[in-house]
Amino acid sequence: DGGITQSPKYLFRKEGQNVTLSCEQNLNHDAMYWYRQDPGQGLRLIYYSQIVNDFQKGDIAEGYSVSREKKESFPLTVTSAQKNPTAFYLCASSIGTGRGYGYTFGSGTRLTVV
Amino acid sequence: AQSVTQLDSQVPVFEEAPVELRCNYSSSVSVYLFWYVQYPNQGLQLLLKYLSGSTLVKGINGFEAEFNKSQTSFHLRKPSVHISDTAEYFCAVITPQGGSEKLVFGKGTKLTVNP
Numbered sequence: 121d122g123g124i125t126q127s128p129k130y131l132f133r134k135e136g137q138n139v140t141l142s143c144e145q146n147l148n149h150d151a152m153y154w155y156r157q158d159p160g161q162g163l164r165l166i167y168y169s170q171i172v173n174d175f176q177k178g179d180i181a182e183g184y185s186v187s188r189e190k191k192e193s194f195p196l197t198v199t200s201a202q203k204n205p206t207a208f209y210l211c212a213s214s215i216g217t218g219r220g221y222g223y224t225f226g227s228g229t230r231l232t233v234v
Numbered sequence: 235a236q237s238v239t240q241l242d243s244q245v246p247v248f249e250e251a252p253v254e255l256r257c258n259y260s261s262s263v264s265v266y267l268f269w270y271v272q273y274p275n276q277g278l279q280l281l282l283k284y285l286s287g288s289t290l291v292k293g294i295n296g297f298e299a300e301f302n303k304s305q306t307s308f309h310l311r312k313p314s315v316h317i318s319d320t321a322e323y324f325c326a327v328i329t330p331q332g333g334s335e336k337l338v339f340g341k342g343t344k345l346t347v348n349p
Contacts, residue, residue: 124277153336160243162324162341163278178336210277220266220285220328223337225277 122147126211126226132234133198133205141196141229143211150216152194153223156180157208166209169194198231206233236261238325240340248348249317255310255343257325267308268326268337269299278324284308295319320347 124145133139145152151170155163165178169188183202188194194213198205208230212223241256259265266285270278282293289301299310308325325340 126277155339160341163339165336168336208275212278220283222268222280222283223278225270225279227277228275230275 124211124213124224124226126209126229128229129227131229131231133231134234136200138197138199139231141198141209141211141231143194143196143226145192145194145213145224147213147215147224148191149213149224150191151214152188153212153214154178154184154186154194154196155210155212157210157228163210166196205231207231236265236327236329236338238327238338238340240323240325240343242343243341244344244346246346246348247315250314252313253311253315253319253345255323255325255345257308257310257340259306259308259325259327261306261327261329263329266328267299267301268328269293269297269308269310270324270326270339271295272322272324272342274321281310281323315345315347317347317349319345321345 127142153168154166157163164180166184167186169175172191185197210228211226214223215221237260239258247253268283269281271281272278282291284291284301292298297312322342322344324342326337
């Protein structure tokens, strides 16, 4: 079945470490997105990519980095510059842009700083 | 910039009662509107969407929503809820212009269905 796979489901990070969250899709979708979810805050956009080798900052990109070397993969790195990284991270994809297809979401990665 | 306001952060109801989750958006141009549901520790699942046409949209699990352009609202309703409907619900909007499809989400409404 087609879908989005996020791994790992749970991740623990020590202070000062970089960690990378994986997001893979086999839906042949062009666009991919990373959101951060905090209780009572809804979903906030970190980065998005509309095509391979191109990506744009979202509303809260500071302390994060991404790459889009392959259409099916859009990994997110949480760097040590992100001061409050504990959150639930969601990856999503969509067929295209501007046509209301909506997003398909992965099941999320819960990151905790220890 | 677009924004979405979900007027209630928490809605408790009894099983088999009707429920309405309220959503208002701010945009002076045409929009696409969505409702998503999130069960604990899971991703979001699309419930329904409004793109154009009939203002009453039916979705999965017996939910429906009505687009009201004059009120800039897109409220979600279900005539009789089940315990399994307990989840968080998110309203979202896209402005279909400029070729950039970025969903803007509300802060969510936690629906708790009690026996």
